[in-house]
Amino acid sequence: IKRFTVSPPGNNYNDIVINEIMYAPSTGEPEWIELFNRTSTSINLKNWQLSDASTTIMITNQDVMIDANSFLIISRDSTILNFYNIPSEIITASLPSLNNTGDNVVLKDFNGTEIDSITYLPTWGGNINGRSLERISVDGLSNDAANWKSSTSIFKATPGTFNSVTQKDFDLL
Numbered sequence: 299i300k301r302f303t304v305s306p307p308g309n310n311y312n313d314i315v316i317n318e319i320m321y322a323p324s325t326g327e328p329e330w331i332e333l334f335n336r337t338s339t340s341i342n343l344k345n346w347q348l349s350d351a352s353t354t355i356m357i358t359n360q361d362v363m364i365d366a367n368s369f370l371i372i373s374r375d376s377t378i379l380n381f382y383n384i385p386s387e388i389i390t391a392s393l394p395s396l397n398n399t400g401d402n403v404v405l406k407d408f409n410g411t412e413i414d415s416i417t418y419l420p421t422w423g424g425n426i427n428g429r430s431l432e433r434i435s436v437d438g439l440s441n442d443a444a445n446w447k448s449s450t451s452i453f454k455a456t457p458g459t460f461n462s463v464t465q466k467d468f469d470l471l
Contacts, residue, residue: 309407313337314364315414315440316403317433320455321396322420324428327381328374329396331403332457334436335364343389345408348372350401353394362389369458378457386458398425416440423448430455432463 318332331348335341340363347354357372364370369386371378374393378384396403400419407413418424422443424431429448432455438445449455451462460466 308409308411309341309413311412312414312440314341314405315433315436316405316416317369317436318430318449318456318461319396319403319416319418319424320430320457321401321418322398322425322428324381324454326377327428328378329393330371330373330378330457331393333364333370333372333405334433335366335368335370336436338366340365342408343370346413347404347406347410348391348393349404349406350394350396355392355394357391358389362387371457382453382455382457384458388458414440416446418446419443422446428454430457432456432461434461434463434465436464 314333314335317334320330323329343357343362343364346357348357371384371386371388372391373388375390402417404415405413418431422431423446426448431446432449434445447463449462456462
C-alpha cells in the first residue's frame with residue numbers, strides 16, 4: 299500500500315500584502331495591521347504567522363478566509379470598533395508591540411513561506427497625531443519608503459477600506 303498526503307497549494311509572495319499599520323495610535327486605541335488579498339481567490343489564514351523584530355504570533359488557528367481583493371484587520375483587541383466603522387473582517391490576536399522608532403512586520407503562510415514583509419521607519423509616516431502608515435500601491439514594493447505615507451483621512455486611518463493615499467481611478471486632485 300502506498301500512501302500520500304495532499305496539502306493545499308502554497309501561496310506566492312505578495313498574494314496578500316501588509317497594507318496599513320497603526321503602530322503609534324492615539325491613547326486608548328489598540329495597534330492594528332491591515333492585510334489586503336491581491337488575488338482573485340479567497341485565501342485561508344489558518345496557521346499563518348505575523349512577526350515583528352522580536353515576537354512571532356499565530357494569527358489564527360481557525361479557518362478564516364480573506365476574500366479576493368478584500369481587506370482584513372488584525373487588532374490587539376476589539377476596542378478598535380470604538381474608533382472606526384470597519385466593513386471588513388477583524389481578527390483579534392495578541393499582536394507584537396510595534397515600535398514607534400521602526401520595526402519589522404513579516405507575514406508567513408501556513409507553510410512558513412514569507413508572503414510579505416516590511417521594515418518601516420517613522421520617517422515613512424504614521425507617527426504623528428495617531429495617524430496610520432498607509433501603503434500607496436498594493437502593487438508597489440513593500441520595503442520602498444516612497445510607497446508609504448501617513449494617512450490623510452479625516453479619521454486618521456482607513457481600516458478595512460481603500461487607503462486615503464492610494465491613487466483613485468478618477469482622482470479630481
